[in-house]
Amino acid sequence: MKRGDDLRKKDCVAMILAGGQGSRLGVLTQKLAKPAVPFGGKYRIIDFTLSNCYNSGLDTVGVLTQYQPLALNTYIGIGGSWDMDRKNGGVALLPPYMRKEGGEWYKGTANAILQNMDFIDSYQPNYVLILSGDHIYKMDYSLMLDYHKEKKAEATIAVIEVPWAEASRFGILNTNENGKVLEFEEKPAKPKSNLASMGVYIFSWEVLKEYLQQDEQDPTSSNDFGKDINPKMLKQKQRMYAYPFEGYWKDVGTIQSLWEANMDLLDEYPQLDLYDTNWQIYSVNPNQPPQYLSATAKVCRSLVNEGCVIHGSVTRSVLFPGVYVGTGTTIKDAIIMPNVKIGSDVVIKKAIICEGVTIADGCQVSCQEAGCQQCYSEAGITVLGKSITGTDISCHQKVVRRSSKEFEGFKGIGFNTGEILT
């Protein structure tokens, strides 16, 4: 019965940390876990990590959830969209839970893994891959695993070269010429290297287990991989290597970086190619008819998804499914999330419009006052989380003044008023 019994054994199990609140994304994550935030006209952020797993041949993935998981749970289900609805393995959603001794929330990234040791152990893996659910990149984890094995490492950390000028904003790893990690520096003032940790780790499971249990006993620990586990392992002379990754990689933890990552896709030849069928990014596919561009539409340098109807002008913007854009409307440098309905003669510049918002005719979304705290995010990006349907539009609503044109109220053809989000 050798293989019959061994069926559940897996060489490597991936664990995706998807429980973070993502508070720096403000209204975007008010009712939504960060990994579930829409991205790139079609995807949710976690699609990239899940697709990387599938494309890397990993078929056993735990997703650790905690904050507002409903949308994420519904979205991921049993992983069919990423071909992970497998008999043996597949995707498991892992919320915190009650035990006989009571229950506790995930205290940190390391504690979240600790609380799910039983799950990992049931696959008797040799290795565990720890991933974040909020990075945009394409990476073949199987190559990193090969590297980990080849180096006979206990821990391997994926690193990317960042510009020297920015290195002080990252966790920096100093290595010897073989890639062996000698030192960690968290946001060093004077970085000795420009190799930044990507938050992608491979551990030999037996070794990691020990450290997790040790760490749990330490009352001063914040139970975090970057802050506690990895430094402790390094201190105790475990074999730790840096795996150099080349390619596009972006942490989309802030409004600005999220906006930038979307805009990056609009380059003529973007570094992250969504159209490459050899490393496809999978997602739940909406069921919408093809988009309709009317005789008055003008769309360029943009991504537009199915179900959109466009009468106006759209430049350097990303439109998710089911967006309606009225005649005379101008949209530039904007991200318009699913089912947003935009009336006629609206002006939108450098903004993120949240799912289901309705914008009445003649409104202007782009605050003119640079100092306005309500409308301006750090990066000068307006985030609109609420419909504009009335006449009482003020900065306080995170929305920006109407044009001088008479307000008429939005009447889309057959569209109902979107739900109010804020």
Place this chain on the structure above:
Amino acid sequence: MKRGDDLRKKDCVAMILAGGQGSRLGVLTQKLAKPAVPFGGKYRIIDFTLSNCYNSGLDTVGVLTQYQPLALNTYIGIGGSWDMDRKNGGVALLPPYMRKEGGEWYKGTANAILQNMDFIDSYQPNYVLILSGDHIYKMDYSLMLDYHKEKKAEATIAVIEVPWAEASRFGILNTNENGKVLEFEEKPAKPKSNLASMGVYIFSWEVLKEYLQQDEQDPTSSNDFGKDINPKMLKQKQRMYAYPFEGYWKDVGTIQSLWEANMDLLDEYPQLDLYDTNWQIYSVNPNQPPQYLSATAKVCRSLVNEGCVIHGSVTRSVLFPGVYVGTGTTIKDAIIMPNVKIGSDVVIKKAIICEGVTIADGCQVSCQEAGCQQCYSEAGITVLGKSITGTDISCHQKVVRRSSKEFEGFKGIGFNTGEILT
């Protein structure tokens, strides 16, 4: 766009309370939520409630989990086994979660529903059906919903006639001749009626919402339907009706009732018919070959599932998939859970043997000492949660003495030693 937009609207949403620890089931629920406990040779307890939903035409079901949910999550997945992997609706697993304001565990049955109001609201239902995940019965909820509508009730509680002698063990409802509820009595010493609440409620959602919110403000409340919500509604003169149910119904919250409910299936014409294809109980189907009864086997008045190999004698017992019974072994009045391996010349009487346990040759599982606290449950049922492989068998291990025969250690044909469960 009338129907296109209304797609998510549902007349009635079912919510199954599946978060209870079930501590009275002892070792059976140590690593398992009560609704996930195996039942009837094939099923898990929650299969009955889920199958009732499907057979009643309800396709939108929330399952509220909290205690040890991993097995339940893996088991239910997106509900394919109950044909509920639907595009619109289907099964959603609802663990407690963190919000912007922080998170809290489910404090009581009513609080669990309150915390998932957003989920229910997303279907804009007229009615909500509240169910328990730990009752064994077949019931057409659509008839109860018809009754609720017909009576124009705000709340309807399913009741079953219990023997007068036992009525004082239940929550009893006193009604007028039309079925209108006049009074609740929790375990009354002198019951005025023998109508016991089955823990199955239908509420008009808008009304329930108000009461849930009210109840949450009350610091003295235990946030429970039976203790708080229903009495409050009755006090405030909401229209509340009792829906009389006839048929088999059993709460399997104790070792004794669980054992009894299993034994009930072995009657020649059991009240609960598993073979009726008009109201089938669905479950996740194991993949095991047909059972093999050898030349020495003797099996009667029993339920035996696929993958079993039987050389011994089995009477009035329930055997789950993958059980091995050696030659010369006698099993009577027992429940043998999946993948239990039983050696030769073993005697098992009135016992529940937990999943994966191995019992060595010549052991006897049935304590002779009636007063022995370790081995006897309240009802004289031995629950064996741990393999017997060594020679140091004592009462302390919840296992009972070996026969006088020389101990030989169990060697099944090609079977590995089962995992130790404690």
Place this chain on the structure above:
Amino acid sequence: MKNVMGIINLSAEEDLLKGITLHRPDAAVPFAGRYRLIDFILSSMVNAGIKNISIFTKNKYRALVDHLQSGKDWDLDRKRDGLFMFHPGNLKEDTSIYKGFLQSLYNNLDYIYKSKQEYVVISDANLVCNFDFEQVLNFHLKNKADITIVYREKDKNKEIEEQFFNRGLMLDLGENNQIADMIEIEADFSISKKRRLFNKKFNKRSVGIYMMAKSLLLDLINASVARGYYDLVKDGFIKNLATLNICGYRHQGYLAKIDSIESYHQHSLDLLNQEVWQDLFFNPGLIYTKVKDGPPVKYMKNAKVNNSLVANACIIDGVVENSILFRRVKVHKGALIKNSIIMQKTEIEQNVVLENVILDKEVRITKGKRLKGEPNYPVVVGKKTVI
């Protein structure tokens, strides 16, 4: 509509869409950027709550099997009922000759018998519409009809309408919605004869949707097949006109019957009317199809797209007008596409000019080439052609 079963009939197909149906039945012809023809009637049935749907094919059904698979994308992968496909001649030996729709039904009589629904709706597969079957059932019950036939009345004078009313089953409607007489207009009737019949009284055309009690259908099948008759309309309906109460239900929303290359081309371009788009795809329900992974459409610097439908994963750097682009079409800089239908994975290189053309899947038009047809005679280019 739990009490109704649906049957989709592909037997009438006669390769009317030559050129784009070489490898597929009409029902599997790509339409509207991401659909196949059968999606419309199948989704309409699903949206009406019909849960038991069978498809009776005639030939070349592999494309259809690939498209529908388990029916999951239409929510028809069910433990009870669901989607069934019946192919001719695979039940016993594959030597049997295809005799007609009633023979196919007869071969699978056990399925029809076992189905628990009381009513059955039978539909052709080549209808582009978002059809409300509930209204037909209500009409059927209210009129106590034995059979209800859905028809359209001529209401516009477009050329394409003319064609539509020049063939098929034409009805003469009497009082109380009852059909007084009907006649099948064959292709070889002279135009003057067709006109005469139309002007006289046969001025309503059946769209190919019929509703009746399942028991009646079983009677019609058994009675006809026993006599060696295999045509539902001629043998089942027309011969029983005297004894059955056959009613006509008028369909008023958008409906196109795709039965020629010209009607395919014209009705595709119908969708560029936003009202038709809205009606067809959202009202009363959504149209489902096999989902495919693919990124959004990318509009490049030089893109200029007007009055067009574009499906996902296209990359466009050229000019597109009054056209329909299926998934993964690439339009390079300087290319101009007008009044055309461009199917999946086609590549249009720089400075190509296309007008009134239909390109099948995976075609490649190399730099600078020009193709031009007429609206009533579009140029059709077969699958995988390189020009």
Place this chain on the structure above:
Amino acid sequence: MKNVMGIINLSAEEDLLKGITLHRPDAAVPFAGRYRLIDFILSSMVNAGIKNISIFTKNKYRALVDHLQSGKDWDLDRKRDGLFMFHPGNLKEDTSIYKGFLQSLYNNLDYIYKSKQEYVVISDANLVCNFDFEQVLNFHLKNKADITIVYREKDKNKEIEEQFFNRGLMLDLGENNQIADMIEIEADFSISKKRRLFNKKFNKRSVGIYMMAKSLLLDLINASVARGYYDLVKDGFIKNLATLNICGYRHQGYLAKIDSIESYHQHSLDLLNQEVWQDLFFNPGLIYTKVKDGPPVKYMKNAKVNNSLVANACIIDGVVENSILFRRVKVHKGALIKNSIIMQKTEIEQNVVLENVILDKEVRITKGKRLKGEPNYPVVVGKKTVI
């Protein structure tokens, strides 16, 4: 085995199991209580990690399509690769005549070309075994074989073994596992001729599993079809024996080739040996089949079941010996069943006596009836018969 694609060949089927294959191909014949024959080889491929599997059918494939559906129960419902079925004559017009396996492969050459795997394993469908394909691949690579043919050697003297070695492709194994010669023994050879061939040198029988590089298969297909040859073994292998390195791999575990009613009956009863049961169902992997909902078996007061296999949802109140009961069989009080195979949903009423019989699905044997066959000539009762 990510680098291997699997092809299951149903073309050789010749209705050897008359009586239980009227409505199904051999591959879809029920076996071992809850399986169909094809489950064994299909599961073996899946367990070896083969993810791209195609099935080339010949006729009557509806039962097979119903059984396999999307391949979900074998974990083959995949976004990339997965399960493919190719039926004869549905690609172009359905008038084409079935010419042979190579023709079927040739008709679907694009699928084989497009598949990304480097090696291909081809297997017949009527093999009952839990086959370890990884060992064959290792053997193939180690021996630098062009083609590897899996064979069995005669190792027992049972009657059934005799039959097994009296037909099919017989091999003469030379040095270094290389096949020196092979011959297809036809049914019409005289017994003495068969014996002579066997005793001489052709004493190993191919079980019908072949491994080779995909590129070689493509060459063999193209070369043969171009010359009008359509048989893989005769035209592809035997004719190229001189130029190719064809090796023989000896299979040693349990393997039964079901090619007659007697072998079906006998090999079914093989499973009553617990060692065979254990080997076949667990080693090296599990055998998958279409899952069905059903309660456990219920043994009533008078049940006495010995040396038998019983599938779920049976209700037994009678005596059963040396038999195999499929799902949902009911055995009433006083009934006696011996050495028999009782398929799904069959009902055996009171005081019935059955010995050496095979009852197809949904048969009903009424009170007190008796049926008796011989071990080498079992009585076969067709589907839905009432006796």
